[in-house]
Amino acid sequence: MLVVKNLMVFFENALALNDFSMEVREGEIVGVIGSNSAGKTTLMNSLSGLIIDMRVKELRKGGERITVYGEILYNGEDIVEVKPSDRVKKGIVLSRERHPVFPESSVLENLKIAGYLKKREEVRGAISSVFELFPALEDLKNRKAGFLSGGEQQMLAIGMALVVGPRLLLLDEPLLGLSPLVQKAVVDAIVRLRDEGSITVVLSEQFARPVLPVIDRGYIIENGMLTLTGSGAELMENPEIKSAYFGV
Template sequence: MSENSALLQITDLMVFYENALAIKNLSLKCSQGLISGAFGSNSAGKTTLMLAISGIIAYYQKQEKMKGGERITWHGEISFDGDQIINLEPSKRAKLGIILCPERRRIFAESSTLENLKIGGYQATKKQSKKTMHYVFNIFPELDRLKNRGGGFLSGGEQQMLAIGRALMAQPRLLLLDEPLLGLAPLVEKRLAKAVKEINEELGLTMLISEQYAKPIVPVVDYCYVLENGGIIFEGTKDDFKKNPDVMDAYFGGM
């Protein structure tokens, strides 16, 4: 991968839901300041990977144990900035700067755009919130015009902009984008992919993006992983990705 230092390092991660293996001996890293992509079909393990990194899997396991069950288990190592975090609670991971922008956006539909952004900035200082809010409205001017509109009345693309903006308000060091282009029109996909690259370059923000359909995202990533049945079957730079005919034809139908 890149010579940049690894901000996130995953080693031999395995995640089980009851007897089903969701993640299988997965090793992955995200280098400081770069964008990594995790691509694969439905049920490849992409969302489980994101939940494991953000700590939500650990939260689910805790809830299961409180009910007397133990359906979720995992093994392996996840280190962030050199420290092991695999058993750390989601809130503590968020304080470290690991922020998840979840699949299907999950904004607060009854709250306004502005309120959604303020909620995202709950752990930021007033100075950070003001500066980041200005940045979000600069990179997504649509949100500035719609700041008083309820989240439920935004289009799918506007809701995704809001979800990314809300995640930025949390002051991430590692931004996890889980299927950010899901269900969006091609023009909106290009708009968001361009914005993601601008955020990466302007803020120096490390990102991991999961997507089923790689074509709009590959041009903006620095390193690619392809997942199948919970394991990694390919990794390399985006140029390596584009040059591999088996990967391109089997999973993405060419570029």
């Protein structure tokens, strides 16, 4: 479904992604695991196309020069220069890090805003699927998003991405700042999306522990470079991973 070949991203002369390659097959949950500043967000922004908008914006205000090299093939088509809005039309939808929601709008309004480009009946159907996935959100549908807990906001942010109608869902650090219990609820929902919603997922994460058991394959990234890859099970057995991420 997705093939990334030798991706390089520079912010001026700083190399954020260095010759990074990966592959995502239809129906998989693929994890990108790396510490802070490893390049996870840069990768997610490259896959979603947000990096193109950033590049244009920086160019316009005479800011830093952003350069992208390499290939991103989506169902065989090179999309490196495709705008994010056109990638959304192809089914590539990103839920950004730190769950940005509209704090002054209610849960329901946020979900409707996410579906502003879609037909009303489609949005209604999508919102009821979101409530099926996250029943807690339905009980809170009239609450202002700014008053939700971190976990509820993350569920809402994922819900908003789902309303857009992804085939390939990109989740940038969806577990950031959540308690282990809430992390588990979010991870379980991601697994259900793959199993019941036939959505392919790429998620990034700092901590391997909550995601390695459920990902089909994982890529370990350090300083913008791929250092290890394998199935979730293989990575869990890997001694380097064990010492770096599990402290054993």
